[in-house]
Amino acid sequence: MPEPRLAGPVEVVGAGLLGTSIGLACRRAGIEVLLTDTTAENVRTASGLGAGRPRTPEDRPALVVVAVPPDHLGAVIAAALDATEGTDAVVTDVGSVKGVPLAAVAGHPGVARYVGSHPMAGSERSGPLAGSASLFDGRPWAITPHAGSDPAAVETVEALVRLAGGVPVWLTPDEHDRAVARTSHVPHLLSALVAGRLASGPENHLALSGQGVRDVTRVAAGDPRLYGQIVSANADAVVALLDEVRAELDRVRDAVGRGDRSALEQVLERGVAGTRVIPAKHGGPARPMASVWVSVPDHPGELARLLADAVASEVNIEDIRIDHDPGRPVGLVELLVEEARADHLVASLESRGWTAHR
Amino acid sequence: MPEPRLAGPVEVVGAGLLGTSIGLACRRAGIEVLLTDTTAENVRTASGLGAGRPRTPEDRPALVVVAVPPDHLGAVIAAALDATEGTDAVVTDVGSVKGVPLAAVAGHPGVARYVGSHPMAGSERSGPLAGSASLFDGRPWAITPHAGSDPAAVETVEALVRLAGGVPVWLTPDEHDRAVARTSHVPHLLSALVAGRLASGPENHLALSGQGVRDVTRVAAGDPRLYGQIVSANADAVVALLDEVRAELDRVRDAVGRGDRSALEQVLERGVAGTRVIPAKHGGPARPMASVWVSVPDHPGELARLLADAVASEVNIEDIRIDHDPGRPVGLVELLVEEARADHLVASLESRGWTAHR
Incomplete structure (x- = not known):
């Protein structure tokens, strides 16, 4: 199956570090980018860097990428769905948490066109000037379809991830949030605790700071308001x-x-x-990889259910290819996994009622 | 005053990562290096790398550098003092803690020839093969004279630090241990706690590991037995x-x-x-620096007392030059500090009874 391709224009809502970097990556690929930000200065800066042009009311984006702070994700995703009502425009976001924004838009008209995502590429720097077209090169980028996500929308988001150089990691929204609590939010908090002890020590003790403490505390330099929002939006898993x-x-x-x-x-x-x-x-x-093929009834929710079951099998899905020929009642989904885990995945999926083979 | 120079031969006891690196740095400077290790294989490997030659019984080192794990520091420093009895050979160590080994040799014959030190340059790797002549380039290297340290011995250790490319940081042994608890030991333990949570999580969650968690957990890869010794030897400050x-x-x-x-x-x-x-x-x-000159009675203990008072002033001492002309009853010590802190240091030292000026 061919790689999914991304058609423009892409609208980026929020021209900060991530939004500007996504704009730059899309422009590098020749795709038209429309920029929106509540701070006009950010749009000017990002435009000046070549990340796109200001959006006009006449523009009709094919994909809207919401790149705003966690507190505002739900409202801005809902607004993007409303603004593209009646079109097949896809809406994604790149927020650090996935459960809270999804809950905010559950049942919203057009929510099938929404698929959450999250690139694991931040920086202790922020703002459009820190943006880079190569920020996502080789970085994991979670794609988190919900139970009602349209498979075509999932493919569009995957195309964005690949275009930006990211490595797709498929997870359910809840699994994503538990994963980042472990791999990102708690490490950040502990880094802040270590750094906090430095500030309270005698100044001349700090002359002994070596590379180790610099590494351990690097992420603690991140914006406290932003990380306060992120951690708060994932409170249960973090606690x-x-x-x-x-x-x-x-x-x-x-x-x-x-x-x-x-x-x-x-x-x-x-x-x-x-x-x-x-x-x-x-x-x-490269590690040896293998494909596992699964027959999937071609209606909403089945892909998400398959994904949830694959995730529950504790196998890392390196790639998903969806054959969603609308003329057939059953589609075929290809899951690319480490060869050593393929048999386990087939057995685990079959025990959950799927028809799967290598 | 000219920089102190290091004369050889230098004996390195313990040809692991630090010992081999010190041997390589000394050889780079053309100084003869004698290697000793309880594991003959380490001496062969370090020799093969060009870090020196095996020590013979006839060798007469001018400086012995003890580079063994913390549990053995006291005994090996004492043995080095005994083996060089009747000479003016200087003995130092490069252990991660300074109070415990000093306590072990307090009152030992020849202890005036011992000056502790500690380069802030480790690696999550270990063993002679990880050694490098440039391991210490630009790294802080604590020099921790005790109350009875001979000023000439302090200068010899400083010469070693500079020859290896390190940046001397003068601290008392106790202050050193409190400082590394804050800048090294507690960061290491917290890094291990973060890493420990990773091992207990679902495998596919780890695909979201970004640069942040790699940085936070890098030091946690260090040898558990070595870090167990280090932390245990600094228990009070760590707790x-x-x-x-x-x-x-x-x-x-x-x-x-x-x-x-x-x-x-x-x-x-x-x-x-x-x-x-x-x-x-x-x-x-470079920041603007200033010299503070202090008159110091030329007998053992005065230099250490000055150092303790300078440390208590919470001024980072960037360099110490000692004019210890044996023909004069009072020597002059030059302390190099950040210009903005020089007046404070003069006032603080004078309030403690010293004669000091800029």
Whole structure:
């Protein structure tokens, strides 16, 4: 099956770091980009950088990318659906949380045209001037269809991700939020705790700061208001993990206090194990991959249900190709996974009632 | 005053990452290096890399650098003092903690020839093969004289630091240990806690790992046995800071749980402040510096007392030059500090009974 292609124009709502970078990546590919921002200065700056032109009322975007702070995601996604009512324009967002904005637009007219997404490419810098067409190169970019997402809309979002150089990672909105609590939000909070201790120490102690503490605290330089919004929008998953961290912190503190070397080493060994499970960066040596084919009834909700079941199988889906020929009642979905996990995925999907084969 | 020069031979005890790197840096400068290790294989590997030659019983080192794991520092420093008894050979170590090894050799014959030190240049890798002559280039390297350290021995250690490309940071042993608890040991433990949460999460969640979590967890890949020794040898300072971290963690957890955005932002803002107080990397734009001159009675203990008082003034000492002409009862010590802090240092030292001027 051919790669999905992206047609323009693409409207970017919110010309900050991510919005400007998406505009630059689309322009690099020759696609028309329309820019909107509540701050006119951001549109001027992003336009000046070549990220697109200001949107006019006559413009008819084929894809709207909502790139606003988490507090405003739901309202701006709803407004984008309303503004494109009666068209088949796709709406996505690039917010750091996916459950809260989805809940805000559940049942909204046209919600089938909405598919959430989230590029794992930020920066401790912000604003359009920090934008770059290559910000997403080789970075994971979550695509999080909901139960009512139109498969064609999912493909359009995948086309955006690939055009920008990102690596698609398919997850359900809820799984996404639990994943980023672990891989992003809690690491950010702990980084801030380490950095906070630096500010309260004697100045001359800091002369001993080496590369280690610089690495651990780098993300803590991010905008507190933005990260306050992100973490607040993912409170349940974050609190659950912070409780785990606190229990482990108590174990470390007691082990060091009591001189229990063995208990201390156990915590450090769990840390080493954690550094080893972080996947190699995309762009590293290729691992052998295999395709798993699944027959999917061609109506809304089935793709999301398949995705949820694939996710529940704990197999990392590297690529999804959807054959959604409208003339057939059953479509075929190709899931690309690590070869070593393909048999497990087939068995897991069949146990959940799907027809699947390698 | 001229820079102190280092005469060889230099004996390196422990041909691991640090010892091999020091050997390579000394060889680069044309200084003879003698290698010792309880594991003969390490000596062969380090020799093969050009870090020096195996020590023979006839060798007479001018400087012994002890580069063994923390648990063994005290015993190996004492053995080095014994082996060089009757000579003026200087003994230093490059261990991550300074109080415990000093306590182990307090009162030991020849302890005036011992001056502790600690380069802030490690790696999550270890062993001689990870060694590099440039490991210390531009890195802070703590020099921690004790109350009985011979000023000439302090100069010899400074000469080693400069030869290896390190940037000397003078601290008392106790201050050093409190400083590294804050800038190294607690960051390492928190990094391990973040990494530990990764190992317990669903595998497909980890596909969302971005650069942030890689940075936060990089140091957690370090050898658990080595870091267990380091942290255990600095238990009091580490536990005191972990208690602070725990109180702050409780504040974050409660703020997220209650949806108290303001309290959450306060913690994040303290984190931002912390990232801003980390000094710019050495090698960055030069800041204006000033010399403060202090008259120092030329007998053991006075230099350490001056250093302790300078440290208590919370001024970062960028360089110390000692004029210890044995023909005079009073020597002159030059302290190089940031210009903006020089007046404060003079006033602070004079209030403590020293004669000081700019």
